[in-house]
Amino acid sequence: ATAKNVAVLGATGSIGQSALEVIAASSGRLRAFSVSGHTRLDLLSQAARDHGSRTVIATNRELADAHRWSGLPGGIRRLTGPEGLEAAVADPAVDVVLAAIVGAAGLQSTLAALEAGKVVALANKETLVMAGPIIQDVLQQKGGSLIPVDSEHSAVFQAMQGAKAKEVRRVVLTASGGPFRTWPVSQLSQITVSEALIHPTWQMGPKITVDSATMMNKALEIIEARWLFNLSAEQIEVVIHPQSIVHSFVEFVDGSVLAQMSPPDMKLPIQYALEYPDRLPGPAERIDWSERMTLEFEPPDPERFPAIALGHQCARTGGTSGAVLNAANEAAVQAFLDGDLHFTEIVPACRSVLESHNFEPRPSLSRLIELDAWARQEMNTWMLA
Ligand code: NDP
Ligand code: MG
Numbered sequence: 001a002t003a004k005n006v007a008v009l010g011a012t013g014s015i016g017q018s019a020l021e022v023i024a025a026s027s028g029r030l031r032a033f034s035v036s037g038h039t040r041l042d043l044l045s046q047a048a049r050d051h052g053s054r055t056v057i058a059t060n061r062e063l064a065d066a067h068r069w070s071g072l073p074g075g076i077r078r079l080t081g082p083e084g085l086e087a088a089v090a091d092p093a094v095d096v097v098l099a100a101i102v103g104a105a106g107l108q109s110t111l112a113a114l115e116a117g118k119v120v121a122l123a124n125k126e127t128l129v130m131a132g133p134i135i136q137d138v139l140q141q142k143g144g145s146l147i148p149v150d151s152e153h154s155a156v157f158q159a160m161q162g163a164k165a166k167e168v169r170r171v172v173l174t175a176s177g178g179p180f181r182t183w184p185v186s187q188l189s190q191i192t193v194s195e196a197l198i199h200p201t202w203q204m205g206p207k208i209t210v211d212s213a214t215m216m217n218k219a220l221e222i223i224e225a226r227w228l229f230n231l232s233a234e235q236i237e238v239v240i241h242p243q244s245i246v247h248s249f250v251e252f253v254d255g256s257v258l259a260q261m262s263p264p265d266m267k268l269p270i271q272y273a274l275e276y277p278d279r280l281p282g283p284a285e286r287i288d289w290s291e292r293m294t295l296e297f298e299p300p301d302p303e304r305f306p307a308i309a310l311g312h313q314c315a316r317t318g319g320t321s322g323a324v325l326n327a328a329n330e331a332a333v334q335a336f337l338d339g340d341l342h343f344t345e346i347v348p349a350c351r352s353v354l355e356s357h358n359f360e361p362r363p364s365l366s367r368l369i370e371l372d373a374w375a376r377q378e379m380n381t382w383m384l385a
Contacts, residue, residue: 005033005093006274007055009085009109010100011047012037014205015123015149015266019098020047022271025283030274034088036101041067048072055091057084059101082108089113096274098149099124102207103330104372107131111365114144121273123149125224126330129314130323130372132227134365146228147273152221153228154269155247155260160229163252171231172249172257173221174241175300176201176264178213181242185304191343193336201244201264210333214346215300219311220329223322226315233315238308240298245287263287307347310354319361321354323368327375328353335383353378 006023010016011032023030034055037044041058048056055077058064064080072078079088089097089112097113098121099106106124111131113120115138122128128135139146148154152173160168179198180188196213197206204212211217222236239249244264251257262268268284275282287293300308314321328350335341341349353375360367 003028003031004095004274005031007034007036007089007091007094007097007113008032008047008100009036009057009089009098009106010038010102010123011035012040012043013100013102014203015100015270016047016098018266019100019270019274020051021283022267022274023051026271026275026280029280033094034091036085036088038101038105039063045069045072048076054093055079055088057088059085059105085109086112089118090116094118096121098270098274099127100149102126102205104130104327111135111138114138114146115142117142117144119145119147119276121147121149121270121276123270125150125153125220126326128227128322129220129223129326131365131368132223132322133318133362134368136227136230147276148224148228149266149269149273150221150224151264151266151269152248153225154272156225156229156250158260158272159248159250159258163250165230167252167254168229168231168235169251169253170235170237171225171229172237172239172251173218173225174244174246174248174297175215175218175238176212176244177240177242177300178215180213181240181304188304189342189344193339196336196343200242202266204266206337207330207333210336210346211329214343215305215307216310216329216333216347216350218300218305219307219314220326222308222311223315223325226318233312236312236315238300240300241296243293243295245293245295246297261287306351310347310351314354317359320357320359320363320368320371323363323371324354324357324375325350327372328379331376331379335379341383349379349382352382 032051036057057079099110100123110127246259263285265285271282332346
């Protein structure tokens with residue numbers, strides 16, 4: 001069989017680098033046909049070299065122009081900017097697009113891949129949070145497909161294989177609870193950037209690590225699940241599971257509950273999405289059944305984790321709310337990382353921006369992009385007030 005050609009968008013990031021490990025371990029079944037990076041261009045060149053990629057996309061034009069592109073494979077196609085991404089994903093030679101750019105910056109290229117009717121392995125949850133209904137329409141019209149990479153959604157997707165939609169009562173997304181699960185609530189306002197960047201079970205990029213600490217990550221995942229699986233907000237629950245071994249549950253109408261389990265290692269959901277529908281041996285870590293293991297589950301405390309209610313609210317209202325919440329959160333996380341916002345201000349600031357926006361039930365893509373910019377501005381205004 002010939003290799004599946006993968007376009008790895010965000011190849012220099014945490015998911016991107018894990019994906020390259022999965023590809024390297026696939027015995028030639030998968031190939032990193034194209035790789036993209038934004039600022040880490042040496043790492044990008046190295047990826048292209050190691051994997052014999054045919055296309056390399058440097059999305060930050062200024063850095064790309066200033067970079068000395070030495071040692072790239074001969075005959076490689078070099079593209080720049082967001083347009084470069086759009087050209088790369090539409091390449092007829094590409095079989096699967098791994099969408100692993102962080103934040104709203106990943107929306108357009110994911111959409112372009114689906115417009116081209118591609119299979120998209122989706123790590124960039126922000127795409128569905130911002131534009132769930134638009135993505136659903138494009139999927140219907142262009143015949144592409146979306147396979148989740150986010151571990152919870154991969155778990156749900158795996159547990160749902162072969163099930164009919166009407167057989168599913170609800171899904172239960174697990175959450176580690178992050179580093180501050182057991183801290184006294186009164187101390188949360190003192191949290192520093194370095195404390196928030198240490199996650200107890202997962203190794204991830206900085207934005208999603210902060211999102212996990214505030215549980216905004218789970219809020220985004222509730223909205224992601226709403227659009228990915230076409231569920232109502234009421235069908236999506238969250239349970240705290242500190243060990244991060246069960247990645248989520250699906251509860252069926254007869255009361256049976258299926259879980260997907262594996263150590264916290266993104267290589268498994270990445271591989272499952274790239275190889276779908278096949279299961280093959282791979283480099284992901286395995287559960288060690290020779291050791292005693294305890295799994296705990298507890299309901300989240302709404303006072304400690306106010307983000308979850310916000311996620312349910314946006315999953316219920318849909319329309320413009322996901323895009324506003326997402327942009328407000330991206331701006332708030334950046335402000336926290338820059339030392340301009342307290343940890344405990346992130347969620348209230350996002351709620352405030354969400355409440356002050358002019359809700360529309362059926363926004364166009366251009367409207368969502370405008371609102372994304374508006375919400376970032378509004379977050380600045382909130383911080384000055
Ligand atoms: P990282 O910060 O580690 O990587 C982000 C990637 O996006 C890098 O390749 C970066 O390039 C690129 N990038 C950043 N800004 C832009 C931009 N404006 N235009 C184009 N490319 C850009 O993030 P993660 O890998 O942790 O996360 C990626 C996505 O996957 C996120 O949406 C996250 O929510 C999701 N996800 C991640 C998980 C994880 O375990 N890490 C788990 C589940 C979901 P460069 O580094 O060269 O600047
Ligand atoms: Mg997740």
